[in-house]
Amino acid sequence: MLRETHSAIVAMVGDRAYKVKKPVRLPFLDFSTVEARRAVAAREVALNRRLAPDVYLGVGAWRAPDAPPGAEPEPVVVMRRMPDDRRLATLVADRSSAGDGELEAAIRAIARTVAAFHARADRSPEIDAAGRPERVATKFLTDVGDAHDVAAGALDHAVIETVDRLGRAYLAGRVPLLEARVRAGLIRDGHGDLLADDIFCLADGPRILDCIEFDDELRWGDVLADVAFLVMDLERLDAPALGEQLLADYGEFSGEHHPPSLARFYVAARALIRAKVTAVRVHQGDRSAAPLAARLLDLAADNLRRGRVTCTLVGGLPGTGKSTVAHALGPTLDAVVISADEVRKELAGLPHSARAASPYGTGIYDAAHTEATYAELVHRAHALLEQGTSVVLDASWSRRAHRDAATEVATVTASEIRELRCVAPIDVAHERIAQRARSGSSTSDATAAVARAMAATAEPWPEAHDLDTDAPLFVVSAAARRALD
Numbered sequence: 001m002l003r004e005t006h007s008a009i010v011a012m013v014g015d016r017a018y019k020v021k022k023p024v025r026l027p028f029l030d031f032s033t034v035e036a037r038r039a040v041a042a043r044e045v046a047l048n049r050r051l052a053p054d055v056y057l058g059v060g061a062w063r064a065p066d067a068p069p070g071a072e073p074e075p076v077v078v079m080r081r082m083p084d085d086r087r088l089a090t091l092v093a094d095r096s097s098a099g100d101g102e103l104e105a106a107i108r109a110i111a112r113t114v115a116a117f118h119a120r121a122d123r124s125p126e127i128d129a130a131g132r133p134e135r136v137a138t139k140f141l142t143d144v145g146d147a148h149d150v151a152a153g154a155l156d157h158a159v160i161e162t163v164d165r166l167g168r169a170y171l172a173g174r175v176p177l178l179e180a181r182v183r184a185g186l187i188r189d190g191h192g193d194l195l196a197d198d199i200f201c202l203a204d205g206p207r208i209l210d211c212i213e214f215d216d217e218l219r220w221g222d223v224l225a226d227v228a229f230l231v232m233d234l235e236r237l238d239a240p241a242l243g244e245q246l247l248a249d250y251g252e253f254s255g256e257h258h259p260p261s262l263a264r265f266y267v268a269a270r271a272l273i274r275a276k277v278t279a280v281r282v283h284q285g286d287r288s289a290a291p292l293a294a295r296l297l298d299l300a301a302d303n304l305r306r307g308r309v310t311c312t313l314v315g316g317l318p319g320t321g322k323s324t325v326a327h328a329l330g331p332t333l334d335a336v337v338i339s340a341d342e343v344r345k346e347l348a349g350l351p352h353s354a355r356a357a358s359p360y361g362t363g364i365y366d367a368a369h370t371e372a373t374y375a376e377l378v379h380r381a382h383a384l385l386e387q388g389t390s391v392v393l394d395a396s397w398s399r400r401a402h403r404d405a406a407t408e409v410a411t412v413t414a415s416e417i418r419e420l421r422c423v424a425p426i427d428v429a430h431e432r433i434a435q436r437a438r439s440g441s442s443t444s445d446a447t448a449a450v451a452r453a454m455a456a457t458a459e460p461w462p463e464a465h466d467l468d469t470d471a472p473l474f475v476v477s478a479a480a481r482r483a484l485d
Contacts, residue, residue, distance in 0.1 A: 007031060007214075012081055019044075019077040020062065026280060027146055029214045034072045041075040044213035051117055051191065051208040055080045082200040082207060089196035092237045106201040107242050110230070111249035113206050114194070118223045118254060121188040130220035131187035133178040137171045140269055147276045147297070154279035154293040159301055163272060166304035170265050173309065173414025176386045177262065181222055186256060190226035192219035196233045224258050228266035232274065235267070235299055236292075243267075259388035260334040264307025271300035310335065310390045311381060311410040312484065315397030315461070316422030317454055318446035319429030321469035321476070325422055326394035328477045333390055333484075338380055340395030341443040344373040357445040360453035365445075374402040378409050385413035397421070398458035418484050421464035428470050 001012040007029060010019045021037040031037050038059070045056045057080060061073035084090060088110070091103055129135055144164045151157055181187065192212035200207045212218045227250050231243035247263055250256065275296035281289040310333060314326040323339060330337040342352050348364045350356060356364050363369075374395065381391045397403050403419070410417040424432075429451060436442040446454075465483040469476050 015081050016057075017079040017081045018060070018062070019079065020074055027149065028218075031214070034074065038075040040214050041077050044077055044211075047211050047213050047219075048209060050121075051113070051211070055082065055207055055209060079209075082209070083202075086200045086202055087197060088199040088201055088206075089233075089237060091201060092196060092234065092239050092242065095239075103239075103242060104245060106206070107245050108249045109201070110199060110206045110208070111227075111246055112253045113208065114191075114227060115250055115253035115256075117208075118188050118190060118226070121190055123185060123188060127189055127220045128182050128187045130217060131178060131182045131222050133171070133175045136178055136221075137168075140167050140171065140272075143269070143272050143276060147272060147279070150276055150279040150283055152283075153287075154282040154290045155275060155297050156294065159294075159297050162301045163268065163297065163304060166301065166308070167265070167268065169414055170261070170304065170307060170309065171414075173386060173412070174262075174265075174388055177259070177388045180387070181224075181258075186223050187221060188223055188226075189216070190219050190221065190223060192221075192226065192229075194226060194230040194233070196230065196237060199230075222266065223254070223256060224263060225266040225269065228263060229270040231263070232267045232270040232299065232303075235303075236271075236274075236296065261307040261309050261388040261390065264303045268300040268303035268307065271296045271303065275300060308390075309385055309388055309413070309415040310418055310484075311385060311406060311413075311415045312390070312392045312418045312420065313397050313403065313406055313464075314392055314394050314420045314422065315464065316424075316469075317396065317398075317429065317458070318444060318451040319432040319448075320422035320424045321432070322396070322422040323394050323442075323444070324473060325420070325467065325469065325476060325480055326392045328473060329480055329484075330392050332477070332481065333392065335390035335392045336384055337392045337394060338377055339443065340373055340377055340393075341445075343376050343380070344369060345443065347372055347376060352443045353440075355440075355445060357447065360450045365450075374399075374405065378402075378405045381406065382409045382413060385409065385415045390415070396454060396458075397461065397464075398454060400459050400461075403461070403463075419461070419464040420467050420480060420483060421461055422469045423466050424469045 003010045007024060008019055008021050010017055021031045021040060023032055025032045031040065041059045045059055048056045057078045060076045060078045062076045063071065063073040088106065091106065095103060144160060147155055147160050148157060151160060191208065193210060198208065198210040227246065231246055234240065234243035275293050278289050278293035278296060282293060312329065312333065312335065314322050316322040326337050344364060345352055345354060348369065358365055377393055377395060381393055384391050393406060407417050430448045433446060433448055433451060436444065467476065467480055467483060
Protein backbone atom coordinates (compact mmCIF):
# COMPACT_ATOMS: atom_id res chain seq x y z
CA MET A 1 0.00 0.00 0.00
CA LEU A 2 1.30 3.45 -0.92
CA ARG A 3 0.52 6.91 0.42
CA GLU A 4 1.74 10.05 -1.31
CA THR A 5 2.18 13.67 -0.26
CA HIS A 6 3.59 16.66 -2.13
CA SER A 7 7.12 15.75 -0.95
CA ALA A 8 7.22 12.02 -0.08
CA ILE A 9 5.98 8.52 -0.83
CA VAL A 10 5.29 6.07 2.00
CA ALA A 11 5.11 2.31 1.36
CA MET A 12 3.44 0.09 3.96
CA VAL A 13 4.89 -3.42 4.00
CA GLY A 14 3.95 -5.80 6.81
CA ASP A 15 4.53 -4.15 10.15
CA ARG A 16 6.84 -1.50 8.70
CA ALA A 17 6.41 1.77 6.84
CA TYR A 18 9.13 3.08 4.51
CA LYS A 19 9.22 6.75 3.61
CA VAL A 20 11.15 8.06 0.60
CA LYS A 21 11.52 11.77 -0.11
CA LYS A 22 10.65 12.95 -3.60
CA PRO A 23 13.49 14.66 -5.53
CA VAL A 24 11.56 17.93 -5.70
CA ARG A 25 12.39 21.59 -5.31
CA LEU A 26 9.47 23.72 -4.08
CA PRO A 27 9.25 27.32 -2.87
CA PHE A 28 9.54 26.11 0.72
CA LEU A 29 11.85 23.04 0.47
CA ASP A 30 14.63 21.56 -1.64
CA PHE A 31 14.98 17.75 -1.84
CA SER A 32 16.64 17.82 -5.27
CA THR A 33 19.86 15.97 -4.28
CA VAL A 34 20.50 12.65 -2.58
CA GLU A 35 22.66 14.42 -0.01
CA ALA A 36 19.80 16.74 0.88
CA ARG A 37 17.35 13.85 1.14
CA ARG A 38 19.75 11.85 3.35
CA ALA A 39 20.27 14.76 5.73
CA VAL A 40 16.59 15.52 6.00
CA ALA A 41 15.76 11.82 6.59
CA ALA A 42 18.16 11.69 9.55
CA ARG A 43 16.73 14.94 10.85
CA GLU A 44 13.20 13.59 10.52
CA VAL A 45 13.99 10.56 12.66
CA ALA A 46 15.70 12.61 15.37
CA LEU A 47 12.96 15.22 15.60
CA ASN A 48 10.01 12.83 15.50
CA ARG A 49 11.47 10.69 18.25
CA ARG A 50 10.55 13.58 20.55
CA LEU A 51 6.88 12.58 20.28
CA ALA A 52 7.00 9.02 18.94
CA PRO A 53 10.30 7.37 19.95
CA ASP A 54 9.00 3.85 19.41
CA VAL A 55 7.75 4.59 15.87
CA TYR A 56 10.81 6.09 14.16
CA LEU A 57 13.28 3.21 13.93
CA GLY A 58 16.05 4.75 11.83
CA VAL A 59 17.28 5.57 8.31
CA GLY A 60 17.86 2.78 5.80
CA ALA A 61 18.89 2.76 2.16
CA TRP A 62 17.27 1.55 -1.04
CA ARG A 63 18.67 1.15 -4.57
CA ALA A 64 16.39 0.57 -7.54
CA PRO A 65 17.11 -2.71 -9.39
CA ASP A 66 17.71 -0.78 -12.61
CA ALA A 67 19.94 1.87 -11.00
CA PRO A 68 23.22 2.47 -12.89
CA PRO A 69 26.43 1.12 -11.33
CA GLY A 70 27.81 3.39 -8.64
CA ALA A 71 24.50 5.24 -8.11
CA GLU A 72 23.99 6.39 -4.56
CA PRO A 73 21.30 4.50 -2.64
CA GLU A 74 18.16 6.41 -1.77
CA PRO A 75 17.72 7.17 1.96
CA VAL A 76 14.61 5.66 3.51
CA VAL A 77 12.98 6.53 6.84
CA VAL A 78 12.00 3.25 8.51
CA MET A 79 9.02 3.31 10.86
CA ARG A 80 6.81 1.00 12.83
CA ARG A 81 3.55 0.80 10.93
CA MET A 82 0.57 2.35 12.66
CA PRO A 83 -2.95 0.85 12.40
CA ASP A 84 -4.98 2.82 9.86
CA ASP A 85 -8.21 2.35 11.79
CA ARG A 86 -6.70 4.26 14.74
CA ARG A 87 -5.80 7.28 12.66
CA LEU A 88 -7.47 10.37 14.13
CA ALA A 89 -8.73 11.48 10.72
CA THR A 90 -10.38 8.08 10.25
CA LEU A 91 -12.02 8.19 13.67
CA VAL A 92 -13.33 11.71 13.05
CA ALA A 93 -14.58 10.91 9.55
CA ASP A 94 -16.49 7.86 10.84
CA ARG A 95 -17.76 9.27 14.09
CA SER A 96 -20.74 6.90 14.07
CA SER A 97 -18.44 3.92 14.68
CA ALA A 98 -16.62 5.47 17.62
CA GLY A 99 -17.78 4.52 21.10
CA ASP A 100 -19.43 7.05 23.40
CA GLY A 101 -16.89 9.64 24.36
CA GLU A 102 -14.07 7.92 22.47
CA LEU A 103 -13.21 10.91 20.31
CA GLU A 104 -13.45 13.33 23.21
CA ALA A 105 -11.11 11.09 25.23
CA ALA A 106 -8.72 10.89 22.29
CA ILE A 107 -8.65 14.69 21.91
CA ARG A 108 -8.00 15.06 25.62
CA ALA A 109 -5.09 12.60 25.45
CA ILE A 110 -3.65 14.46 22.46
CA ALA A 111 -3.94 17.78 24.29
CA ARG A 112 -2.15 16.33 27.31
CA THR A 113 0.64 14.89 25.12
CA VAL A 114 1.15 18.12 23.18
CA ALA A 115 1.14 20.21 26.37
CA ALA A 116 3.83 17.99 27.90
CA PHE A 117 5.82 18.12 24.66
CA HIS A 118 5.69 21.92 24.58
CA ALA A 119 6.72 22.13 28.23
CA ARG A 120 10.03 20.44 27.45
CA ALA A 121 10.49 21.80 23.92
CA ASP A 122 13.57 23.89 23.18
CA ARG A 123 13.66 27.65 23.71
CA SER A 124 16.36 30.12 22.76
CA PRO A 125 16.67 33.77 21.75
CA GLU A 126 16.73 32.60 18.14
CA ILE A 127 13.52 30.62 18.63
CA ASP A 128 11.91 33.51 20.54
CA ALA A 129 12.52 35.74 17.53
CA ALA A 130 10.08 33.61 15.53
CA GLY A 131 7.24 34.87 17.73
CA ARG A 132 8.04 38.55 17.51
CA PRO A 133 5.42 40.71 15.76
CA GLU A 134 7.52 41.56 12.74
CA ARG A 135 8.43 37.91 12.13
CA VAL A 136 4.85 36.71 12.54
CA ALA A 137 3.71 39.38 10.07
CA THR A 138 6.49 38.60 7.59
CA LYS A 139 5.69 34.88 7.65
CA PHE A 140 1.97 35.51 7.14
CA LEU A 141 2.58 37.88 4.23
CA THR A 142 5.07 35.44 2.68
CA ASP A 143 2.42 32.72 2.80
CA VAL A 144 -0.05 35.11 1.16
CA GLY A 145 2.47 35.77 -1.61
CA ASP A 146 3.14 32.06 -2.05
CA ALA A 147 -0.62 31.44 -2.29
CA HIS A 148 -0.86 33.97 -5.12
CA ASP A 149 2.07 32.26 -6.86
CA VAL A 150 0.40 28.83 -6.87
CA ALA A 151 -3.20 30.03 -7.21
CA ALA A 152 -3.77 29.16 -10.87
CA GLY A 153 -6.39 26.43 -11.14
CA ALA A 154 -6.62 25.98 -7.37
CA LEU A 155 -7.12 29.21 -5.40
CA ASP A 156 -9.23 32.32 -5.91
CA HIS A 157 -7.10 35.48 -5.92
CA ALA A 158 -10.04 37.47 -4.50
CA VAL A 159 -10.24 35.20 -1.45
CA ILE A 160 -6.47 35.45 -1.02
CA GLU A 161 -6.86 39.24 -1.04
CA THR A 162 -9.53 38.97 1.67
CA VAL A 163 -7.21 36.83 3.79
CA ASP A 164 -4.43 39.35 3.18
CA ARG A 165 -6.57 42.33 4.20
CA LEU A 166 -8.05 40.74 7.33
CA GLY A 167 -4.71 39.29 8.42
CA ARG A 168 -2.92 42.60 8.05
CA ALA A 169 -5.69 44.34 10.00
CA TYR A 170 -5.39 41.85 12.85
CA LEU A 171 -1.61 42.02 13.08
CA ALA A 172 -1.48 45.81 12.87
CA GLY A 173 -2.88 46.25 16.37
CA ARG A 174 -1.53 43.17 18.13
CA VAL A 175 2.10 44.12 18.70
CA PRO A 176 1.68 44.27 22.52
CA LEU A 177 -0.07 40.90 22.53
CA LEU A 178 2.61 39.13 20.47
CA GLU A 179 5.42 40.69 22.50
CA ALA A 180 3.73 39.54 25.70
CA ARG A 181 3.59 35.98 24.33
CA VAL A 182 7.35 36.05 23.78
CA ARG A 183 7.99 37.36 27.30
CA ALA A 184 5.77 34.62 28.71
CA GLY A 185 8.01 31.94 27.17
CA LEU A 186 5.35 30.64 24.78
CA ILE A 187 7.58 30.48 21.70
CA ARG A 188 8.96 26.96 21.31
CA ASP A 189 10.50 24.47 18.89
CA GLY A 190 7.26 22.64 18.25
CA HIS A 191 5.87 20.13 15.78
CA GLY A 192 4.94 22.55 13.01
CA ASP A 193 2.47 20.34 11.12
CA LEU A 194 -0.04 18.74 13.47
CA LEU A 195 -2.58 17.00 11.25
CA ALA A 196 -5.26 14.41 11.99
CA ASP A 197 -3.83 12.10 9.31
CA ASP A 198 -0.56 11.84 11.25
CA ILE A 199 -1.96 11.16 14.72
CA PHE A 200 -2.79 7.63 15.86
CA CYS A 201 -4.95 7.06 18.92
CA LEU A 202 -3.60 3.89 20.54
CA ALA A 203 -4.62 2.24 23.78
CA ASP A 204 -1.43 3.37 25.52
CA GLY A 205 -1.65 6.95 24.25
CA PRO A 206 -1.42 8.91 21.02
CA ARG A 207 1.46 8.70 18.57
CA ILE A 208 2.03 12.00 16.81
CA LEU A 209 4.11 11.66 13.65
CA ASP A 210 5.60 13.67 10.80
CA CYS A 211 6.78 16.97 12.24
CA ILE A 212 8.47 19.47 9.94
CA GLU A 213 12.09 18.46 9.46
CA PHE A 214 13.30 20.34 6.41
CA ASP A 215 13.27 23.87 7.90
CA ASP A 216 13.70 24.47 11.64
CA GLU A 217 12.10 27.89 11.47
CA LEU A 218 8.82 26.37 10.28
CA ARG A 219 8.61 24.51 13.61
CA TRP A 220 9.45 27.55 15.69
CA GLY A 221 6.59 29.65 16.91
CA ASP A 222 3.87 30.21 19.43
CA VAL A 223 2.61 27.04 21.10
CA LEU A 224 -0.89 28.19 20.20
CA ALA A 225 0.08 28.26 16.52
CA ASP A 226 1.22 24.65 16.87
CA VAL A 227 -2.10 23.55 18.39
CA ALA A 228 -4.00 25.67 15.86
CA PHE A 229 -2.79 23.43 13.04
CA LEU A 230 -4.80 20.52 14.43
CA VAL A 231 -7.75 22.79 15.28
CA MET A 232 -7.74 23.84 11.62
CA ASP A 233 -7.62 20.24 10.46
CA LEU A 234 -10.53 19.28 12.69
CA GLU A 235 -12.51 22.12 11.14
CA ARG A 236 -11.57 20.77 7.71
CA LEU A 237 -13.02 17.43 8.83
CA ASP A 238 -16.27 19.18 9.87
CA ALA A 239 -15.53 18.66 13.57
CA PRO A 240 -15.14 22.23 14.89
CA ALA A 241 -16.44 21.23 18.33
CA LEU A 242 -13.49 18.87 18.71
CA GLY A 243 -11.19 21.74 17.77
CA GLU A 244 -12.68 23.91 20.47
CA GLN A 245 -12.30 21.05 22.95
CA LEU A 246 -8.67 20.68 21.95
CA LEU A 247 -8.02 24.35 22.70
CA ALA A 248 -9.78 24.11 26.07
CA ASP A 249 -8.03 20.88 27.08
CA TYR A 250 -4.65 22.17 25.97
CA GLY A 251 -5.19 25.30 28.05
CA GLU A 252 -6.06 23.16 31.07
CA PHE A 253 -2.95 20.98 30.79
CA SER A 254 -0.50 23.72 29.80
CA GLY A 255 -1.77 26.73 31.74
CA GLU A 256 -1.61 28.73 28.50
CA HIS A 257 -4.22 31.47 28.05
CA HIS A 258 -5.06 33.54 24.99
CA PRO A 259 -7.78 35.80 23.61
CA PRO A 260 -10.11 33.92 21.25
CA SER A 261 -9.04 36.21 18.42
CA LEU A 262 -5.45 34.94 18.55
CA ALA A 263 -6.59 31.34 18.17
CA ARG A 264 -8.69 32.35 15.17
CA PHE A 265 -5.71 34.15 13.60
CA TYR A 266 -3.41 31.17 14.00
CA VAL A 267 -6.06 28.73 12.73
CA ALA A 268 -6.41 30.97 9.67
CA ALA A 269 -2.65 31.17 9.19
CA ARG A 270 -2.43 27.38 9.31
CA ALA A 271 -5.31 26.98 6.86
CA LEU A 272 -3.51 29.36 4.51
CA ILE A 273 -0.36 27.23 4.68
CA ARG A 274 -2.28 24.04 3.95
CA ALA A 275 -4.12 25.78 1.11
CA LYS A 276 -0.90 26.73 -0.64
CA VAL A 277 0.67 23.30 -0.05
CA THR A 278 -2.46 21.63 -1.43
CA ALA A 279 -2.35 23.97 -4.43
CA VAL A 280 1.17 22.69 -5.11
CA ARG A 281 -0.32 19.21 -5.51
CA VAL A 282 -2.62 20.62 -8.16
CA HIS A 283 0.40 21.99 -10.01
CA GLN A 284 2.04 18.57 -9.72
CA GLY A 285 -0.89 17.11 -11.64
CA ASP A 286 -3.36 16.14 -8.91
CA ARG A 287 -6.42 18.05 -10.16
CA SER A 288 -8.58 16.36 -7.53
CA ALA A 289 -6.83 18.45 -4.84
CA ALA A 290 -8.24 21.74 -6.19
CA PRO A 291 -11.54 21.70 -4.21
CA LEU A 292 -9.65 20.99 -0.98
CA ALA A 293 -7.23 23.85 -1.63
CA ALA A 294 -10.15 26.22 -2.16
CA ARG A 295 -11.92 24.97 0.96
CA LEU A 296 -8.82 25.48 3.09
CA LEU A 297 -8.49 29.04 1.80
CA ASP A 298 -12.14 29.65 2.68
CA LEU A 299 -11.41 28.33 6.19
CA ALA A 300 -8.63 30.89 6.50
CA ALA A 301 -10.92 33.75 5.48
CA ASP A 302 -13.74 32.57 7.75
CA ASN A 303 -11.49 32.32 10.81
CA LEU A 304 -10.07 35.78 10.20
CA ARG A 305 -13.61 37.17 9.99
CA ARG A 306 -14.50 35.43 13.25
CA GLY A 307 -11.30 36.70 14.86
CA ARG A 308 -11.81 40.38 14.11
CA VAL A 309 -11.17 42.50 17.20
CA THR A 310 -14.11 44.81 17.73
CA CYS A 311 -15.01 47.79 19.88
CA THR A 312 -18.80 47.94 20.11
CA LEU A 313 -20.46 50.99 21.61
CA VAL A 314 -23.92 50.23 22.98
CA GLY A 315 -25.61 53.46 23.98
CA GLY A 316 -28.94 55.14 24.49
CA LEU A 317 -30.95 57.02 27.07
CA PRO A 318 -31.86 55.54 30.48
CA GLY A 319 -34.47 52.81 30.28
CA THR A 320 -33.80 51.91 26.65
CA GLY A 321 -32.18 48.62 27.59
CA LYS A 322 -28.59 49.36 26.61
CA SER A 323 -27.06 47.47 29.55
CA THR A 324 -29.26 44.44 28.92
CA VAL A 325 -28.33 44.43 25.24
CA ALA A 326 -24.62 44.95 26.00
CA HIS A 327 -24.46 42.01 28.40
CA ALA A 328 -26.38 39.80 25.97
CA LEU A 329 -23.95 40.65 23.17
CA GLY A 330 -20.76 40.12 25.17
CA PRO A 331 -20.62 36.30 25.13
CA THR A 332 -21.74 36.05 21.50
CA LEU A 333 -18.93 38.40 20.44
CA ASP A 334 -16.27 36.82 22.70
CA ALA A 335 -16.10 40.32 24.18
CA VAL A 336 -15.61 41.83 27.61
CA VAL A 337 -18.46 44.10 28.65
CA ILE A 338 -17.43 47.30 30.43
CA SER A 339 -20.24 49.32 31.99
CA ALA A 340 -19.98 53.06 32.57
CA ASP A 341 -22.31 52.78 35.60
CA GLU A 342 -19.93 50.32 37.26
CA VAL A 343 -16.79 52.29 36.34
CA ARG A 344 -18.33 55.51 37.67
CA LYS A 345 -19.00 53.97 41.06
CA GLU A 346 -15.61 52.30 41.23
CA LEU A 347 -13.93 55.67 40.63
CA ALA A 348 -16.09 57.18 43.36
CA GLY A 349 -15.09 54.43 45.78
CA LEU A 350 -18.59 52.96 45.89
CA PRO A 351 -19.78 49.38 45.44
CA HIS A 352 -21.74 48.75 42.25
CA SER A 353 -24.94 48.27 44.21
CA ALA A 354 -24.67 51.57 46.11
CA ARG A 355 -27.40 54.14 45.45
CA ALA A 356 -26.06 57.56 44.48
CA ALA A 357 -29.04 59.20 42.80
CA SER A 358 -28.90 62.95 42.37
CA PRO A 359 -30.36 65.57 40.04
CA TYR A 360 -28.98 65.64 36.50
CA GLY A 361 -25.43 66.96 36.35
CA THR A 362 -24.75 66.82 40.10
CA GLY A 363 -23.06 64.49 42.60
CA ILE A 364 -21.09 61.69 40.99
CA TYR A 365 -22.92 62.57 37.77
CA ASP A 366 -21.42 66.02 37.44
CA ALA A 367 -19.19 66.96 34.49
CA ALA A 368 -15.91 66.09 36.20
CA HIS A 369 -17.05 62.62 37.27
CA THR A 370 -18.53 62.00 33.84
CA GLU A 371 -15.31 62.95 32.04
CA ALA A 372 -13.29 60.73 34.37
CA THR A 373 -15.71 57.85 33.82
CA TYR A 374 -15.47 57.98 30.03
CA ALA A 375 -11.69 58.41 30.14
CA GLU A 376 -11.39 55.29 32.29
CA LEU A 377 -13.86 53.39 30.10
CA VAL A 378 -11.77 54.13 27.02
CA HIS A 379 -8.51 53.40 28.87
CA ARG A 380 -9.71 49.93 29.87
CA ALA A 381 -10.92 49.30 26.34
CA HIS A 382 -7.50 50.22 24.96
CA ALA A 383 -5.73 47.76 27.26
CA LEU A 384 -8.02 44.92 26.19
CA LEU A 385 -8.13 45.72 22.47
CA GLU A 386 -4.36 45.81 22.03
CA GLN A 387 -4.24 42.37 23.66
CA GLY A 388 -6.71 41.03 21.10
CA THR A 389 -9.82 41.03 23.30
CA SER A 390 -12.98 42.58 21.89
CA VAL A 391 -15.01 44.91 24.07
CA VAL A 392 -18.60 46.04 24.42
CA LEU A 393 -18.79 49.48 26.03
CA ASP A 394 -22.07 50.11 27.82
CA ALA A 395 -22.76 53.83 28.32
CA SER A 396 -25.15 56.52 27.12
CA TRP A 397 -22.60 57.84 24.57
CA SER A 398 -24.63 61.04 24.28
CA ARG A 399 -21.53 63.24 23.71
CA ARG A 400 -19.63 63.19 20.42
CA ALA A 401 -16.32 63.87 22.18
CA HIS A 402 -16.67 60.64 24.16
CA ARG A 403 -17.52 58.66 21.01
CA ASP A 404 -14.56 60.22 19.20
CA ALA A 405 -12.24 59.07 22.01
CA ALA A 406 -13.52 55.49 21.67
CA THR A 407 -13.12 55.65 17.89
CA GLU A 408 -9.53 56.85 18.30
CA VAL A 409 -8.71 53.89 20.56
CA ALA A 410 -10.25 51.51 18.03
CA THR A 411 -8.13 53.09 15.31
CA VAL A 412 -4.80 52.89 17.15
CA THR A 413 -5.45 49.25 18.10
CA ALA A 414 -6.58 48.35 14.56
CA SER A 415 -9.97 47.29 15.91
CA GLU A 416 -13.37 47.68 14.27
CA ILE A 417 -15.65 50.30 15.78
CA ARG A 418 -19.36 49.40 15.76
CA GLU A 419 -22.07 51.64 17.21
CA LEU A 420 -25.57 50.73 18.42
CA ARG A 421 -28.06 53.14 19.93
CA CYS A 422 -30.90 51.54 21.87
CA VAL A 423 -34.27 53.23 21.49
CA ALA A 424 -37.65 52.56 23.06
CA PRO A 425 -40.98 54.39 23.44
CA ILE A 426 -40.89 56.94 26.28
CA ASP A 427 -43.56 55.17 28.31
CA VAL A 428 -41.67 51.85 28.01
CA ALA A 429 -38.38 53.44 29.06
CA HIS A 430 -39.97 55.21 32.04
CA GLU A 431 -41.68 52.02 33.20
CA ARG A 432 -38.35 50.18 33.05
CA ILE A 433 -36.71 52.94 35.12
CA ALA A 434 -39.47 52.71 37.72
CA GLN A 435 -39.31 48.92 37.81
CA ARG A 436 -35.57 48.77 38.43
CA ALA A 437 -35.85 51.44 41.11
CA ARG A 438 -38.38 49.24 42.88
CA SER A 439 -36.24 46.13 42.58
CA GLY A 440 -32.93 47.84 43.44
CA SER A 441 -31.16 45.41 41.13
CA SER A 442 -29.53 47.91 38.76
CA THR A 443 -26.29 49.86 39.05
CA SER A 444 -28.01 52.78 37.31
CA ASP A 445 -29.32 55.65 39.42
CA ALA A 446 -31.14 57.40 36.56
CA THR A 447 -34.69 58.61 37.11
CA ALA A 448 -37.32 59.63 34.59
CA ALA A 449 -36.36 63.26 35.22
CA VAL A 450 -32.71 62.49 34.48
CA ALA A 451 -33.74 60.66 31.30
CA ARG A 452 -35.72 63.70 30.12
CA ALA A 453 -32.77 66.03 30.83
CA MET A 454 -30.36 63.74 29.00
CA ALA A 455 -32.69 63.57 26.00
CA ALA A 456 -32.77 67.36 25.83
CA THR A 457 -28.96 67.66 25.78
CA ALA A 458 -27.92 64.55 23.82
CA GLU A 459 -25.87 65.30 20.73
CA PRO A 460 -26.72 63.75 17.34
CA TRP A 461 -25.30 60.28 16.70
CA PRO A 462 -25.68 59.65 12.96
CA GLU A 463 -23.06 56.87 12.87
CA ALA A 464 -25.09 54.61 15.14
CA HIS A 465 -27.52 51.92 14.10
CA ASP A 466 -30.77 52.46 15.99
CA LEU A 467 -31.95 49.31 17.75
CA ASP A 468 -35.60 49.12 18.81
CA THR A 469 -35.64 47.36 22.18
CA ASP A 470 -39.42 47.20 22.61
CA ALA A 471 -39.44 43.46 21.98
CA PRO A 472 -38.35 40.26 23.77
CA LEU A 473 -34.61 40.12 24.44
CA PHE A 474 -33.96 37.22 22.05
CA VAL A 475 -35.53 39.25 19.22
CA VAL A 476 -33.54 42.37 20.13
CA SER A 477 -30.29 40.39 20.45
CA ALA A 478 -30.80 38.82 17.02
CA ALA A 479 -31.47 42.25 15.52
CA ALA A 480 -28.32 43.60 17.17
CA ARG A 481 -26.22 40.77 15.73
CA ARG A 482 -27.65 41.37 12.26
CA ALA A 483 -26.83 45.07 12.55
CA LEU A 484 -23.27 44.35 13.65
CA ASP A 485 -22.72 41.74 10.94
